[in-house]
Amino acid sequence: MDRDKIAKLISNRLTRGKELLKQQYDKSKNKIGYFYIDNLLPAEIVNEIDNQFPYQNIEVVNCIKHICGIENLQPDEYLYAGGISSMKKNQFLNPHLDNSHDKDRNRWRVLNLLYYVTPNWNDENGGHLELWPNGLKKKQITLYSKFNRLVVMATHQLSWHSVSPVLVDSYRNCVSNYYFSNSPLRLNDKFHVTTFRGRPEQIITNQILKTDSFLRMSIRRLLRKGLRKIYMYTKRRINFC
Template sequence: MNVKEITALIVDRLEDYREDILDQWNNPQGTHTRHFVIDGLLPEEIARAIYAAYPRNADGFLDQQSFREKKKTLANLADRPQILREITYAMQSTEVVGKVAELLGVASIVPDPSLYAGGLSMMFKENFLNPHIDNSHDGGRGLYRRLNLLYYVTPDWKLENGGNFELWDSKVKKQKTIVSKFNRLVVMETNRDSWHSVSKVVVETPRCCVSNYYFSKISPDDDDYFHVTSFSGRPEEPGKRLLGVVDNHFRNTISKVLQVRRGKALDGNEKD
């Protein structure tokens, strides 16, 4: 199985779900954030092979730990099993990007070969990702972040495992849970109000995900803006909410003043 073959399978699956995707996207349930979910994205044997290619101990992954999040991520795919590169490149392919753009009516979107904030992620017991809105732009600040694509590959993942995707209302008080189910693709819009998170993992099994982002020169709401990834706490965490306000303001100010830019290429090299 190569990139072209995986690409064709994804495009066909998206086309098969055309009407369902449009219905989900245009009529979001339990949240204001537009999104859609597809189960069984790839043949099961391919999805299981992708999961099997993840290291069980997250060897070589970046360990991110703060009040904001606790997870392990990787953008350097150079020395990883070929199938991990293939699924990532497939999601970045012209055919898949074009099909998503066509279905959702999002004009002029482009993939992110730098894997800025994208790539592979693993979340182990006690790992989490607090409610947040994504960085508004790519690493060079030339493109707006428009779509977030999350492909989950841990077999037999259940609601009670935790580690599930959550979409929040604009005040981060009510959330919709989407189980990080095996072989499930979740696509969501990203804008100034698309709060989302991952609940704490409560099992030893790692929750594995392939993440990709699509960008556009056009702002999601036709209004120019910029912000860093901005975090809050859950409703029962007033301390983290207050800390998030201070932390977000500080990082936004620093980023604007210093014009911070960052990103990682698929080979792991830093680039401007």
């Protein structure tokens, strides 16, 4: 099955659940908008997924555009920061904001797409997405990294999120992609680099990470595109067996 056929399966699944997904996103969008959908694809296809997963197909983009109500939604042709993450036991991500723009700082990053592909991944295994819509001093929302689940979340200057520690001797795999727009989701958003913070109980870690973010932001004010060349994906057609 080729990428276009897989994209058609995804868009059909999103279309069938469109109204409920839109309600889910609308209910949360005043803080960190998100929705998730389970059983996105047949299991045999999920098991064959690699880093060329067809999120960037325009039909899929249009489905998500209508669910989230973002008219000027654009795919990430070059998979900037997209790909596969594989986290093993004791690995985690602290609360953070993703960087606000594409590599050239021309477009705003507005949506994260996270697709979980580890078979038989149980809730007690950890490695789950956490959203902090009320700030890092309030309780987070946990979205479990269930097999064949797609999570779509808004990204802006207040969309703090994290990944809880993986608790088992196994790998939690996730395919990640991003969508962009010519304008930010929040009118008062400003350019920022990826910014990490400590968890509520990590007071010293939090101060260290704040200093790190300040230094990296200072560099980007001087060097618009940073210190090093960013790897760019070259598009090619992939067939899934």
